[in-house]
Amino acid sequence: MLTEIRPALLVLLLLTLLTGIAYPLAVTGIAQVAMPAKANGSLVITNGKTVGSSLIGQCWDDPKWFWGRPSATTPACNGAASSGSNLGPSNPALREAVQKRIEALQQADPTAKDLVPADLVTTSASGLDPDISPEAAYFQVHRVALSRGLGDDAVRKLVEQHVTPRWLGLFGEPHVQVLQLNLALEQGH
């Protein structure tokens, strides 16, 4: 019964050195040499300024930008403390929150009469979803175009160019990366 205590401690120590220290160090070493941009957070740099990560969603409230998914982190879009809302489907608080977001979108663009795409008024799982559905982007085209003095068609075309289709036409869902779209908007303007 007690004979196995010694090997238990020693094997644990050796496997800790191997899997808990050597392995992550080796992977970090290779990753930092071979793929430094991705290993360090896929940061987006324009004009010498780091404006975000192409993988992490940001919050937008100015009508001239495309808005992303609502975020349940504290404060919203907190990249240092990810979290979902965990509101249950029957929770009245969920219904109220969604209703408020619909109203905010309608206020920002009173001409938008279409039903609001669900992803634009529900919080993401991480609170840091970088993407919206193409429908959610098209929904905002008129508002963005108006506040920038652009034609709807030009902005819609820009959205079309930024739609990432399913991988191999099969996996995931078509999406638009909001930060990239907004950067393109800014640069084209």
Added chain:
Amino acid sequence: MTGNAILQLVVYLAALLACVPLLGGYMARVYEGQPIRLGRVLGPLERLIYRLSGVNPDQEMAWKRYAWATLWFNVAGALVVFAIQRLQGVLPLNPQGFAAVAPDLAFNTASSFASNTNWQSYGGETTLSHFTQMAALTTQNFVSAATGMAVLVALIRGLARKSGTTLGNFWVDLVRTTLYILLPLSVVFALFLVGQGVVQTFDASATVDLLNPLKDDKGASILTQILALGPAASQIAIKQLGTNGGGFFNANSAHPFENATALGNFVEVLAILLIPAALCDTFGRMVKDRRQGFVLLAAMTIVFVAVTLFALSFEHSPNPGLAGLHIDQSVGNMEGKEVRFGATGSAIWSIVTTVASNGSVNSMHDSFTPLGGMLPMWMIQLGEVIYGGVGSGLYGMLVFAIIAVFIAGLMVGRTPEYLGKKIEPFEMKMAALVILIVPALVLVGAAVAVVVEPGTKAIANPGAHGFSEILYAFTSAANNNGSAFGGLSANAPFWNTALGICMLVGRFWLIVPVLAMAGSLVGKQHIPSGPGTLPTHTPLFVMLLIGVVLLVGALTYVPALALGPVAEHLSFGVTR
């Protein structure tokens, strides 16, 4: 549900099943000590570990010694995880300067990672230093997985050996699993993940300037966004391959830095079931009848496909709670889901992670439709034998196979036998322990939690859903899953302690009867099958096995599920 959703499921299954013979055969060679190519590279390291720790790799162990080795190793592992958390403030690699973890939380996390549960009461990026994540958690990701596989292999040897009293050497099985199976797969997988955008750095965070300055609730300006970073990819790789599930970040596999792309998501969800599915073939090869393994795999796959189709249908449905609002829910129930995965990628993942004892999530199960959220909970309650955790899933399924032949034996009045071994009262007692301990933990635990104030205080959602949160928590802990209805505020002394105990009992009180059963089986004379033997390689046995799993594993929980998700589902028609 769309055609694309079904196609995603079909391609997923095809990829999974294609890997089974390759990996299954390889693992059989690892466990039978046959020469493998990696042995030339890692053989010296393997022998060095034995020499330094004083292990004689040729010495076989009887079941009791095997069990003591398993238990001591895991006790030591849990104590080390606890100690590292308590001391992280003075240990290196703590760029965020995190203080020691509170004792109840440290106990919970130690139980959680030693038992391969990986329930997270903590938020990774806000609580744990890089050193804790690596030396404590990544290590346990490997060795708790290897423990499960070692116990499985001991049970397989108990069935496969024609005579004898020993089951192999725990240290050899543990080290060979880690060195030759988990580590090489993890290195390749981790680097692939970095290529998809999963972070791997020792920096604590990056700060970026916002194009759109914001105001917080108090009116103060927010001009920057801080992005938590860390050595995530190396941990994510083993968290999926070892059916661990504990995320580097709080949002787990929903966090873009843990699961960045649709391709990465596909490979991650494949990695969860890869080893559990392949172990079926390893089993078949080791008992010298591959059909026996494929029968178990078939039973698992049938249940998995059926349940996943329902899950897809539920999550592609609009949330009735939002009915009547000016909203287009044609893409499904999107609260708590990421756009790049959508309803399809989230629903498939939710079932994969709960049939296995993985528990990582790429969407928030708490916000699923009532029935969509019930399915993951129910899959855990089946005992995680549909593929299941690495090792633990198949040893659970073998227990069910033994129960199935026992029931069939009762029907025709013959002594039941499985793979030429007579199933007698001792085996049935152990099997009964295995299938009774966990439901007792879940139902008694949930019953206590709903009547005491520290239990109900943690509930986040009103009504029946609040009960579902409690039921899910005990289900997840006792079955060593680790996923959650995350609204529950489980980081409190009552919950940390109760769930920590459930995790330990649910893991190790199962391992001991399983090893005892293996020890009893290995000594039994192998009897050749006769005309009265129930063949266990036929479609009939597949159906019998599915029937037993559903009957035993599910009926236990129907009343409880009726009070939670079912009641919530029915309430929609009433309130609106």
